[in-house]
Amino acid sequence: MHLSSDELILWQHGFFKLNATIVTTWALMLVLVVGARLITRKLASDVHISRWQSLLEIIVVTIRKQIEEVGLSHSEKYLGFLGTLFLFIALSNLCTIFPGFEPPTGSLSTTAALALCVFVAVPMFGIAESGLSAYLRSYTKPTFIMLPFNIISELSRTLALAIRLFGNMMSGTMILGILLTITPFIFPIVMSMLGLLTGMVQAYIFTILATVYIAAATRARQEAED
Amino acid sequence: MLIDWFTVVAQAINFLILVWLLKRFLYQPILNALDAREQRIAAELADADAKKAEAQTEREEFKRKNDEFDGQRTELFNQVTIDAATERQRLFDAARKDADSLRTKQQDTLRSEYQNLNEEIARRTRAEVFAIARQALTDLAGSSLEERMVEVFVQRLHELDVEEKKKWALESSSATVLVRSAFDLSTAQRTTIEGAVKAMLTAETQVKFEMVADLVSGIELLMQGKKIAWSISDYLVSLEKGAGELLKEKAKPEAKTEPKPETKSR
Structure with a gap:
């Protein structure tokens, strides 16, 4: 038994290695991209649309609405990043329904990579929105004394993002594995269902937190506008 | 070690690639389709509003014309009624005049006939009386x-x-x-x-x-x-x-x- 799918190495050549995390990620990417491509290939701007198009529109519009509700006015700019974050984590967690599937989000490397992406994206969006100086000044607010605390907060929340998702997903998978050995019937199914719910909630939490961080970083400009 | 840094980097790159791919194949087409539909609906609504306004204008125009037509019809009807009454009166007068004339003629004829008859009767009576008288005197x-x-x-x-x-x-x-x-x-x-x-x-x-x-x-x-x-x-x-x-x-x-x-x- 292994804690992370990173440990399951399929191919290695020196520093480069192909572990289960990367392979499952590629598989999920393939599903997402091919699925999206297949549906969006025949998009209709008419009133009558296909069910799949309707599903995608609901997903996209809901994500955009959530982003706007958090406080980001130009949701289209953040839709690519935050939407992909949600879709990737949600699909990854949803696929735990398949027996033997180890979600990439159960690997700390993946969650760390996603958290790092958020860690980089937040200042990037902040700087793009309000400029470098305004963004940097936001670390000294409300007073200059808060600068170290703000920097610590920035790092710790990134760490928290990575650990929270990893912990939840890894624990879910681990519990399911342990339960299968103890009570192989019925109970693992209940736990699997609970795992699905937890997975969706985690995807939502991760995305919403990332949105909140970006919103906080871009608030300098909004405050200036107000 | 729970964190494999190669995997971290690979996953970060994978994620960024996924972001780009989904932007290209999912979000952009869907947003474009939504915008197109919104524009289309907005255009249709605007068109509907324009048609509604046009219909309203036409309705008002039609109502105005209808009212005008009703007015004209009433006016014409009144005129026709007056004309008909005048014509009726004229025809009635003419008929009465003709009737009077005919009656006068008839009366004249009757009178003439009456007179002629009277004269004829008188003449015959006279002739008869005198014939009788002559006959009587002749006989006598x-x-x-x-x-x-x-x-x-x-x-x-x-x-x-x-x-x-x-x-x-x-x-x-x-x-x-x-x-x-x-x-x-x-x-x-x-x-x-x-x-x-x-x-x-x-x-x-x-x-x-x-x-x-x-x-x-x-x-x-x-x-x-x-x-x-x-x-x-x-x-x-x-x-x-x-x-x-x-x-x-x-x-x-x-x-x-x-x-x-x-x-x-x-």
Whole structure:
């Protein structure tokens, strides 16, 4: 038994290695991209649309609405990043329904990579929105004394993002594995269902937190506008 | 070690690639489709609004025209009603005029017929009366009556005044005197009359006798347009003339009494 799918190495050549995390990620990417491509290939701007198009529109519009509700006015700019974050984590967690599937989000490397992406994206969006100086000044607010605390907060929340998702997903998978050995019937199914719910909630939490961080970083400009 | 840094980097790169791919194949097409639909719906709504406004304008225009048409129709109807009433009145007047004219003509005709009939009746009555009278007198005429007639005629010749006799005498020098009688005069009577004529005129006067049935029990003397006569026919002619004049006078007031005009019908 292994804690992370990173440990399951399929191919290695020196520093480069192909572990289960990367392979499952590629598989999920393939599903997402091919699925999206297949549906969006025949998009209709008419009133009558296909069910799949309707599903995608609901997903996209809901994500955009959530982003706007958090406080980001130009949701289209953040839709690519935050939407992909949600879709990737949600699909990854949803696929735990398949027996033997180890979600990439159960690997700390993946969650760390996603958290790092958020860690980089937040200042990037902040700087793009309000400029470098305004963004940097936001670390000294409300007073200059808060600068170290703000920097610590920035790092710790990134760490928290990575650990929270990893912990939840890894624990879910681990519990399911342990339960299968103890009570192989019925109970693992209940736990699997609970795992699905937890997975969706985690995807939502991760995305919403990332949105909140970006919103906080871009608030300098909004405050200036107000 | 839970974190494999190669995997971290690989996953970060994978994620960024996924972001790009999904942006290209998912978000952008879906957002474009949504925008297109929104624009289309907005355009359709705008079009619908424009059509609604146009329909409203057309409706108002139609209503205005309809009202105008109603007004014109009412006006025309009123005009036509007035015209019809005028025409009706005109036709009615013309018909009444024609009827009056016809009635007048009819009345005239009737009056004329009535008058003619009256005259005819009067004439016939008169003729009949006189025919009866003539017949009666003719039937009654006998020798004594004829003698008496001759006597009376002769007496009348004698009773002519002097002036009259002179006039007759002047004109009778070369003329023939015609004595007409309703009956055949006897020789004695002819002699008596001839003697009386010659005594009144001259002895050379030629006397001619002629019998005329029309003279009802009478004798007359004719000479160059002048006449001395006595006959019942004269009396009868005089009476007939008098009766005719009386009837004419009677017919005039009756003709004046015209029938009452008919009541004006609707």
